[in-house]
Amino acid sequence: MTQLALVIDLNVCVGCHACVTSCKEWNTSGWAGPMADQNPYERDPTGTFFNRVQTFEVGAFPFTETVHFPKSCLHCEEPPCVPVCPTGASYKRAEDGIVLVDYDKCIGCKYCSWACPYGVRELDEHQKVMKKCTLCVDRIYDESLPEAERKPACVLACPTNARLFGDVHDPESEVSVAIRERGGYALMPEWGTKPANHYLPRRKTRIEVTEEELVRADNPLKKERKLPRPAFDEPSLDDVTSW
Amino acid sequence: MHPAFSVIFLTTLIGAGQGLFLALYTVELYAALDLLPAPPQAFYTRGSLAALALLSLGLAASFFHLGHPERAWRAAARWRTSWLSREVIVLPALMATVAAYGLAHLLGLDWRLFGEALPLPGHVTLLVGGIGTALAFALYLCTGMIYACIRFLQEWHTPLTVINYTLLGVASGFTAATGLAALASPPHTAFLGRWAIILTLLGMATRVAALVRNARLKPKSTLQTAIGVRHSRIVQRSQGFMCGSFNTREFFHGASPAVYEGMRWAFLVLAFPLPALLLAVGLEGGGAVPLVAAFGVQYLGLLAERWFFFAQANHPQNLYYQTVG
Numbered sequence: 001m002t003q004l005a006l007v008i009d010l011n012v013c014v015g016c017h018a019c020v021t022s023c024k025e026w027n028t029s030g031w032a033g034p035m036a037d038q039n040p041y042e043r044d045p046t047g048t049f050f051n052r053v054q055t056f057e058v059g060a061f062p063f064t065e066t067v068h069f070p071k072s073c074l075h076c077e078e079p080p081c082v083p084v085c086p087t088g089a090s091y092k093r094a095e096d097g098i099v100l101v102d103y104d105k106c107i108g109c110k111y112c113s114w115a116c117p118y119g120v121r122e123l124d125e126h127q128k129v130m131k132k133c134t135l136c137v138d139r140i141y142d143e144s145l146p147e148a149e150r151k152p153a154c155v156l157a158c159p160t161n162a163r164l165f166g167d168v169h170d171p172e173s174e175v176s177v178a179i180r181e182r183g184g185y186a187l188m189p190e191w192g193t194k195p196a197n198h199y200l201p202r203r204k205t206r207i208e209v210t211e212e213e214l215v216r217a218d219n220p221l222k223k224e225r226k227l228p229r230p231a232f233d234e235p236s237l238d239d240v241t242s243w
Numbered sequence: 244m245h246p247a248f249s250v251i252f253l254t255t256l257i258g259a260g261q262g263l264f265l266a267l268y269t270v271e272l273y274a275a276l277d278l279l280p281a282p283p284q285a286f287y288t289r290g291s292l293a294a295l296a297l298l299s300l301g302l303a304a305s306f307f308h309l310g311h312p313e314r315a316w317r318a319a320a321r322w323r324t325s326w327l328s329r330e331v332i333v334l335p336a337l338m339a340t341v342a343a344y345g346l347a348h349l350l351g352l353d354w355r356l357f358g359e360a361l362p363l364p365g366h367v368t369l370l371v372g373g374i375g376t377a378l379a380f381a382l383y384l385c386t387g388m389i390y391a392c393i394r395f396l397q398e399w400h401t402p403l404t405v406i407n408y409t410l411l412g413v414a415s416g417f418t419a420a421t422g423l424a425a426l427a428s429p430p431h432t433a434f435l436g437r438w439a440i441i442l443t444l445l446g447m448a449t450r451v452a453a454l455v456r457n458a459r460l461k462p463k464s465t466l467q468t469a470i471g472v473r474h475s476r477i478v479q480r481s482q483g484f485m486c487g488s489f490n491t492r493e494f495f496h497g498a499s500p501a502v503y504e505g506m507r508w509a510f511l512v513l514a515f516p517l518p519a520l521l522l523a524v525g526l527e528g529g530g531a532v533p534l535v536a537a538f539g540v541q542y543l544g545l546l547a548e549r550w551f552f553f554a555q556a557n558h559p560q561n562l563y564y565q566t567v568g
């Protein structure tokens with residue numbers, strides 16, 4: 001079975017919100033739109049978004065680290081939001097695992113949003129129906145687009161390539177390899193929702209340098225010269241000539 | 244969670260309506276078995292009308308919760324998986340049954356459905372009422388399970404939620420029936436009033452048990468599991484937007500600590516001891532006024548109780564919406 005999903009690399013996300021704006025731009029004019037705003041140019045603007053980028057600080061100064069954290073529907077493999085829907089408006093597609101809302105059936109009862117632990121469903125105050133990330137279902141299968149562009153808008157917009165898209169059930173896909181080899185993890189595993197989207201952790205690149213490597217204790221020119229040998233910190237032939 | 248007035252009124256009104264109907268049927272059953280004198284027809288007809296009114300008002304309130312009330316009929320579709328869908332089916336079924344029950348009493352229908360030999364009176368109403376009783380309990384189960392089935396709302400995910408919805412509803416219904424009996428059938432006041440007191444005190448015990456349980460809850464989700472970083476000190480610096488969103492409006496009660504605590508004490512006084520006291524005073528010769536007032540006071544208390552029920556539930560999504568920055 002196919003399970004399409006995003007893998008988000010927290011190691012390279014810079015928190016630029018490009019995915020947020022490109023998501024809104026694509027979806028407000030597409031199948032899932034409009035994503036109306038209320039008071040956009042006044043006090044307390046608010047509106048519907050499928051994707052939000054949040055920022056967390058880990059640790060205490062001076063040992064702090066900033067984690068930018070994009071969050072959208074995780075297209076859970078055991079989605080608790082789907083069975084609670086009284087109308088069947090919320091459903092999970094069998095063919096690719098995308099969780100969608102049928103806006104023509106939704107009665108706006110908000111029950112599904114209560115049943116999602118991640119807070120990624122938002123009721124559209126204008127259309128009065130529940131909305132959430134569609135994984136750009138109206139773009140990823142669109143054959144009028146060049147193949148390279150058949151990806152969610154957020155993935156294409158990300159300037160640091162922090163967002164990967166693919167089938168997490170195909171063990172050789174880019175996303176599966178990334179999850180497997182770079183420590184991909186799921187959010188709130190305690191609820192057994194089995195999110196399809198995964199996150200790649202922040203990583204530190206550190207190298208070990210031993211003293212021997214710095215002073216070149218094993219320099220053959222120093223070892224094989226006639227006695228008396230020069231001290232380790234005196235220049236030797238390969239330090240002063242360029243071969 | 245944000246306490247929505249539509250849902251507060253829906254659950255308290257239908258709870259009382261179901262309870263009132265159960266009280267009527269209890270009296271009818273006792274009377275059929277000759278354990279109580281038979282009340283006048285007006286007791287049943289007025290009682291059914293009042294129960295139907297409570298259920299209808301609750302149903303009307305529920306429509307204010309929906310973004311698209313004109314599509315509400317669609318909500319019956321997923322009864323296999325959704326408790327909300329089940330409630331949407333059982334509530335109108337109960338209303339129809341209560342209406343039929345009242346009508347059968349009004350018309351004085353007395354077909355001998357169970358044969359001429361059976362000495363019980365009122366075969367039709369006993370049968371319709373029995374169906375209604377099953378539906379009323381099914382409705383308590385549905386309403387309670389809507390909340391109890393969401394496992395990450397830990398305050399709700401307990402059998403106590405269903406027990407409280409049932410007991411509090413039945414208690415308020417019996418209190419209402421006591422007031423009704425005081426007006427329509429005084430000989431039954433004592434019977435109904437004593438049961439109303441017992442059910443109210445029982446409801447208090449289970450509701451306090453839920454409060455005690457919730458006070459000791461430890462949230463399963465933390466910021467660590469929410470973003471998947473293992474560190475003992477994580478703080479949110481930005482939730483990603485400045486002003487509100489659906490997530491900040493729907494899942495936070497937004498009341499001051501004083502209001503929150505006030506609601507807790509308000510319901511602990513108004514929903515249980517005060518109506519029980521009024522009932523006792525009414526039964527000990529205080530007359531109809533305290534008996535009728537008992538229902539009003541208890542209903543107010545249950546409104547506060549339902550407000551607190553919602554406000555106390557802490558949704559794990561709130562972890563993601565802590566800081567505007």
Ligand code: SF4
Pocket residue numbers: 072073074075076079080081082099115116117118119120121132193
């Ligand atoms: S992230 Fe929430 S809305 Fe998306 S599938 Fe999972 S439970 Fe449902």
Ligand code: SF4
Pocket residue numbers: 084085086087088089090101105106107108109110111112113129130
């Ligand atoms: S808000 Fe819409 S999608 Fe969500 S549970 Fe209600 S009907 Fe289903």
